[in-house]
Each structure stands twice: as structure tokens, then as C-alpha cells.
Amino acid sequence: MSSGRFITLEGGEGAGKTTQVRLLVDRLAARGIAAIATREPGGAPGAEDIRHLLVSGDTARWQPMTEALLHTAARVEHVENLVRPTLATGTWVISDRYVDSTRAYQGSAQGVGAEAVLALHDLALGGLMPDLTLVLDLPVELGLARARSRAGGEDRYERMGAAFHIHLRDAFQAMAKAEPQRCVLVDAAGDVDVVAARLWSILASRFTL
Numbered sequence: 102m103s104s105g106r107f108i109t110l111e112g113g114e115g116a117g118k119t120t121q122v123r124l125l126v127d128r129l130a131a132r133g134i135a136a137i138a139t140r141e142p143g144g145a146p147g148a149e150d151i152r153h154l155l156v157s158g159d160t161a162r163w164q165p166m167t168e169a170l171l172h173t174a175a176r177v178e179h180v181e182n183l184v185r186p187t188l189a190t191g192t193w194v195i196s197d198r199y200v201d202s203t204r205a206y207q208g209s210a211q212g213v214g215a216e217a218v219l220a221l222h223d224l225a226l227g228g229l230m231p232d233l234t235l236v237l238d239l240p241v242e243l244g245l246a247r248a249r250s251r252a253g254g255e256d257r258y259e260r261m262g263a264a265f266h267i268h269l270r271d272a273f274q275a276m277a278k279a280e281p282q283r284c285v286l287v288d289a290a291g292d293v294d295v296v297a298a299r300l301w302s303i304l305a306s307r308f309t310l
């Protein structure tokens with residue numbers, strides 16, 4: 102049996118990742134392609150426990166390196182317990198965030214260094230990378246306004262200030278530009294269906310659907 106495809110959605114707060122991951126999975130299912138939606142940090146029981154440490158509480162509660170290690174530890178639980186076993190059955194995995202978020206948030210915006218984050222990723226997971234990464238790009242103010250309108254207390258990163266979020270957007274744009282084989286930068290402005298259509302056309306151009 103051939104492996105499923107591993108697709109990640111990346112981008113800042115409120116870009117529409119969670120919304121679009123669900124729509125993608127539904128649309129793949131309608132085509133008869135088995136796919137699961139998952140997320141980081143999280144996606145496996147231990148990883149969800151670690152998520153709670155990262156997405157709530159004081160913005161300064163961790164040293165940046167601790168934060169990079171916690172994200173990496175959560176990723177090991179997610180990849181080894183869910184991502185790899187699922188791909189092995191031929192089912193596609195669509196993840197709301199992955200290592201590019203750690204590169205942007207901890208590596209770049211929090212100063213750990215993007216190289217250090219990739220070195221941790223190599224050590225922890227043999228550097229497993231997605232087949233395709235869709236980077237949702239949106240002006241920071243628009244994303245934060247969308248994020249504020251949604252419920253739930255998981256807002257630790259949202260509270261990190263405008264300069265932090267501008268830094269993140271720049272980092273995501275630079276990654277997409279540097280890795281055009283794997284990454285596509287997608288305009289995330291516009292209605293949900295308009296963005297969904299953009300994402301679907303990228304998938305259709307890369308894979309047999």
C-alpha cells in the first residue's frame with residue numbers, strides 16, 4: 102500500500118488554518134481520499150497535555166529554548182503515535198501547524214534560531230517533513246481581529262504583541278520563498294470559500310485527486 106500524503110497548514114494567528122484543515126479533509130473525503138485532520142501542538146494524548154502548557158498562561162512563562170523543546174516533545178508524541186502510523190495505512194494527514202511554526206515562533210520570533218529548531222527536529226524525528234505545506238498569509242491586524250472573535254482561552258501567543266506577529270509573518274513568508282518545492286504561500290484574505298478554492302487548486306496541481 103502506498104503512503105498517504107502529509108500536508109501541513111501554517112501561518113499566524115487567525116489566518117484560517119483550523120477552518121481550512123477541516124474543509125480540506127471533507128473535500129478529500131468527497132473525492133474518496135481518506136484523510137484525517139490533526140493539529141499541533143497536540144494531536145495525541147501526551148501532546149495535548151503539553152499543548153496546555155504552551156497555549157495558556159503568562160506570555161513569559163518559559164525560556165524560549167524550553168518552549169522549543171516542549172513543542173518538539175509534543176511533536177514526537179504526535180508523529181510517532183498518529184502521523185506516521187496513519188500515513189503508513191495510506192490515509193492522508195492534514196495538520197494544523199507543524200515544525201515550520203516552531204521555526205517561525207521559537208526559532209525566529211523568540212530568538213532560539215531557526216537552525217537550532219531544525220537540529221532538534223532532526224534529532225527528535227529524523228527531520229520528517231511534509232509533502233506539501235500551505236502557508237496562509239494575512240496582514241497581522243486582520244488575523245488578530247479574526248482570532249479575537251473566536252471563543253476559547255488558548256490565547257497565549259495572541260497576546261505577544263504586534264511586533265512579534267509581524268516578525269512571524271515575515272518568517273513564514275521567508276520560509277515559503279526559500280522552499281518552493283514544499284511550500285506555497287497562499288493569500289488568506291477573502292471569504293472562507295474563496296480561500297478554500299485557492300487551497301484546493303494547489304492540491305489539484307500537485308497530486309492526483
Ligand SMILES: Nc1ncnc2c1ncn2[C@@H]1O[C@H](COP(=O)(O)OP(=O)(O)O)[C@@H](O)[C@H]1O
Nearest residue numbers: 114115116117118119120247248251291292293
Ligand atoms: N476567510 C475567512 N474570513 C473571515 N473569517 C474567517 C476566515 N477564515 C476563518 N475565519 C474565522 O476567523 C477565526 C480564526 O480562524 P481559524 O481558522 O481559527 O484561524 P487559525 O486556526 O489560523 O488561527 C475563526 O473565528 C474563523 O471562523
Ligand SMILES: [Mg+2]
Nearest residue numbers: 118119120197
Ligand atoms: Mg487554529
